[in-house]
Amino acid sequence: GAVVSQHPSRVICKSGTSVKIECRSLDFQATTMFWYRQFPKKSLMLMATSNEGSKATYEQGVEKDKFLINHASLTLSTLTVTSAHPEDSSFYICSASGQGPYQPQHFGDGTRLSIL
Amino acid sequence: GQNIDQPTEMTATEGAIVQINCTYQTSGFNGLFWYQQHAGEAPTFLSYNVLDGLEEKGRFSSFLSRSKGYSYLLLKELQMKDSASYLCAVYTGNNRKLIWGLGTSLAVNP
Numbered sequence: 001g002a003v004v005s006q007h008p009s010r011v012i013c014k015s016g017t018s019v020k021i022e023c024r025s026l027d028f029q030a031t032t033m034f035w036y037r038q039f040p041k042k043s044l045m046l047m048a049t050s051n052e053g054s055k056a057t058y059e060q061g062v063e064k065d066k067f068l069i070n071h072a073s074l075t076l077s078t079l080t081v082t083s084a085h086p087e088d089s090s091f092y093i094c095s096a097s098g099q100g101p102y103q104p105q106h107f108g109d110g111t112r113l114s115i116l
Numbered sequence: 117g118q119n120i121d122q123p124t125e126m127t128a129t130e131g132a133i134v135q136i137n138c139t140y141q142t143s144g145f146n147g148l149f150w151y152q153q154h155a156g157e158a159p160t161f162l163s164y165n166v167l168d169g170l171e172e173k174g175r176f177s178s179f180l181s182r183s184k185g186y187s188y189l190l191l192k193e194l195q196m197k198d199s200a201s202y203l204c205a206v207y208t209g210n211n212r213k214l215i216w217g218l219g220t221s222l223a224v225n226p
Contacts, residue, residue, distance in 0.1 A: 032212045043218045049211055057211065093158045097212050102147050102166055105214060107158040
């Protein structure tokens, strides 16, 4: 149980393109979803937390207009990197947490984004 | 402030036992998680402790002492595939966010 699917796994695109990443909880209802960014050999950096049906809460320093997050249902959240530039190239990982007080975060497989 | 400390790197031998320590100072505490992350992959959930004591799951065990702000992950009968980064994370109760340690990179040698 507790499977999270993230798609696509890899994206290579030109500078200025907008890229949408999907995160789905396949066998549980995810009341909260998280978006992380990770640089090589560095720790996870939380970008934002989203609760179903409400606006995402962004961490300090993360541009809301650059990284658009939508959590429209209990099983789907999307992250759109708008007008991506080479410095946005990174490993983006989503996680989902179910209902209840002590539910662990379960991670998707991540999306490796490369902007040329 | 929020602080989680783990050793940066550890090395062990195949078949041996290794203990990865984690100490934390956080504004609240509602549980401690351990995750495994192989290079280039997303983290996978290993264990969760909310009460003091030892939780055993096959070759992996996790221990918690809330009074000492201390946890460890114990890996027995090490295998080459256990070479990975091990992340300690604390749930403070704030909007389900986890406070993450920087991870311990474990290298298992033959």
